[in-house]
Amino acid sequence: MLQTPLCRQLGIEYPIFSVGMGGGMAGPELVAAVSNAGGCGVLGMGGLPARYIRQQIQQLRTLTDKPFGVNIILPMLQEGQIETCLDEKVPFIVLFWGDPKPYIAEAHKRGTKVFIQVGSVEEAKAAAAAGVDAIIAQGVESGGHVKSTISLSTIVPAVVEAVHPLPVIAAGGIANGRGVVAALSLGAQAVSMGTRFLCSEETHVSRAYKERVTRAKAEDTVHTLLFDVGWPNAAHRVLRNKEITEWETAGHPETGKRPGEGSTLGTxxxxxxxxxxxxxAVFPPMPGCTADMERMALYAGESCALINAIKPAAWIVADIIREAETVLAQFKD
Incomplete structure (x- = not known):
């Protein structure tokens, strides 16, 4: 069995976390499927009101009794978001893009662990000193919003060494069992996968978006600041599309001077x-979207090159573990 100390600490079977993709992309169905399969799902509640977060946690608990987390994006923090997670006795919260220190003492007092996703060794050291329970080290290969500017293979061992013995979770560019083994060999105790689970049946985005990701190559991704309405000055990795190409052709105009600025694409x-x-806008294509997908943020990491089909989340977990165990067995031989 592929177990690490972090797995035993949380009571999960496998060192596989699904990313809490924000705005409800990672909802109860995905989180329950991952956790029930032996991994650990994370609800993506960034930018959503506290009352909705409570509903989602309660719905999730009707689908699983396994451990899970809730992701909160600090630049989008709303009143009551973290308090709701603590009221609902969430096993752990994942914070991103900010200082975790103000939230740690109360979370620990009420029995909730605090994880933080970081993009640098310095940020990891500060979080460790503040008292977080685990650190997610994000490589620049990641899809979605990316704080890191360096590769996963560099940031993970550097963070592991800097915050030892705190557990480190690797995020960015991982989509299969070989990637899991590689991350563990770098010192991580688990992996966090976004793009791989984006292409699951349960993720709450349009199917056309998922299919677009399965057809993409790593070279099709772009690291940019373009889709900033709702979250300015936050770099992100998306698939190249018509919107990006037209902006580049126009000479990379700054915010406020871009083609069609202020218009509405649809609903x-x-x-x-x-x-x-x-x-x-920061929005990706959600179900029922009437806007042209080729003008929206199609978040995806470089690991899209390793994904060629939309599958149930439980199948994805099982397939990743099967491949990881096969690779490890080859080392033993």
């Missing part, structure tokens, strides 16, 4: 409500 469903999709 989509969020939290059961129809919302407008502004041009250059």
């Amino acid at each position: 989509m469903q969020m939290m059961g409500t129809t919302v407008d999709v502004p041009r250059y």
Whole structure:
């Protein structure tokens, strides 16, 4: 069995976490499927109100009794988000893009662990000194919002050494069992996968978006600041599309001077409500989206090159573990 100290600490079978993809992309169905399969799912509640987070946690608990986490994006922090997680006795929260220190003491007092995703060794050291329970080291290969500017193979061992004995989770560019083994060999105690689980049946985004990711190559991804309406000055990795190409052709105009700035692309469903999709918004294509996908943020990491089909999350977990165990067995031989 592929177990690490972090697995035993959390009570999970395998060192595989699904990323808490924000805005509800990673909802109860995905999280339950991953956790029930022996991994650990993380709800993506970044940017969502506390009342909705409570509903999602309660719905999740009807689908699984296994450990799970909730992701909160600190630049989008709303009143009551973290308090709700603590009220609901969530096993752990994952914080991103900010200082975890103000939240650690109360979380620990109420029995919730605090993880933080970081993009540098310096950020990891500060988080460790503040008292976090685990650190997710993100490589620049990651899809979605990316704080790191260095590769996974560099940041993981550097962070492991800097914060020892704190557990480190590797994120970015991992989509199969070989990647899991590689991350563990770098010193990580688990991996966190976003793009791989984006292409699961359970993830709450449009199927056309998932299919677009399965057809992509690593070279099709772009590290940019373009899709900033809703979260300015935050770098992200997306698939190249018509919107990016037209912006580049226009000479990379700055925010406020871009083609079609301020217009609306269409609508989509969020939290059961129809919302407008502004041009250059942080929103990816969600179910029921009427906007042109080729003008939206198609978040995906370089690991898209390793994904060729949409599968159930439980199948993905099992396939990754099977391959990882096969690779490890070859080393023993």
